[in-house]
Amino acid sequence: xxxxxxxxxxxxxxxxSVKLSCKAFGDTFTDHWIHWVRQAPAQGLExxxxxxxxxxxxxxxxxxxxxxxxxxxxxxxxxxxxxYSLRSEDTAMYYxxxxxxxxxxxxxxxxxxxxxxxxxx
Amino acid sequence: QSVLxxxxxxxxTPGQRVxxxxxxxxxxxxxxxLTWYQQLPGTTPKLLIYSxxxxxxxxxxxxxxxxxxxxxxxxxSGLQSEDEADYYCAAWNDRLNARVFGGGTTLTVL
Numbered sequence: 001x002x003x004x005x006x007x008x009x010x011x012x013x014x015x016x017s018v019k020l021s022c023k024a025f026g027d028t029f030t031d032h033w034i035h036w037v038r039q040a041p042a043q044g045l046e047x048x049x050x051x052x053x054x055x056x057x058x059x060x061x062x063x064x065x066x067x068x069x070x071x072x073x074x075x076x077x078x079x080x081x082x083x084y085s086l087r088s089e090d091t092a093m094y095y096x097x098x099x100x101x102x103x104x105x106x107x108x109x110x111x112x113x114x115x116x117x118x119x120x121x
Numbered sequence: 122q123s124v125l126x127x128x129x130x131x132x133x134t135p136g137q138r139v140x141x142x143x144x145x146x147x148x149x150x151x152x153x154x155l156t157w158y159q160q161l162p163g164t165t166p167k168l169l170i171y172s173x174x175x176x177x178x179x180x181x182x183x184x185x186x187x188x189x190x191x192x193x194x195x196x197x198s199g200l201q202s203e204d205e206a207d208y209y210c211a212a213w214n215d216r217l218n219a220r221v222f223g224g225g226t227t228l229t230v231l
Binding site (some may be wrong): 113 | 151153154156158165166167168171172177209211213217218219220221222223224225
């Protein structure tokens with residue numbers, strides 16, 4: 001079984017930056033992908049992007065502004081979502097999702113509990 | 122605007138069978154990537170179906186997924202009050218090189 005841990009809630013002012021962390025434990029595959037999905041208050045789910053922690057390769061949604069980056073620390077098996085120049089519309093729950101494949105096919109995925117990011121002056 | 126279209130709401134009575142549709146399954150959408158999630162109020166989405174019709178361990182067999190043409194469906198039989206939740210479909214879009222979600226369907230158990 002795979003368990004996914006995420007960092008705690010963040011409250012930031014507009015224009016600030018934030019770094020969210022995610023780490024998978026348990027029966028993990030050597031090669032896997034970490035997807036990020038966000039959900040604004042009372043809204044649906046939106047895919048943000050993904051990273052292969054082994055290769056460091058990333059893919060982002062075209063709908064996500066260029067203020068987002070994904071990095072990883074292989075020594076701790078932790079991945080990070082960076083959000084820059086925060087705006088009120090970035091206020092959302094950000095979920096980290098562990099997946100065997102980049103297209104989420106062929107196997108179950110595992111969701112972290114989410115990190116709430118609130119952007120407010 | 123979601124690439125995958127879901128009805129905004131659905132309803133049923135206890136014991137009934139209900140289906141939720143997810144349309145827009147084009148050649149760009151890999152049917153083997155089709156996934157269904159259940160989100161209870163205030164909780165993390167829970168995986169119900171992956172690869173269009175596969176149930177992870179722990180998901181009751183009351184939940185089933187299917188594909189027909191350009192539409193996928195999630196069926197819930199023996200509806201229970203605890204099934205009241207939001208349901209989302211998702212899939213990988215090869216043309217967009219992105220994962221796409223439906224807008225979600227709110228299921229009400231009357």
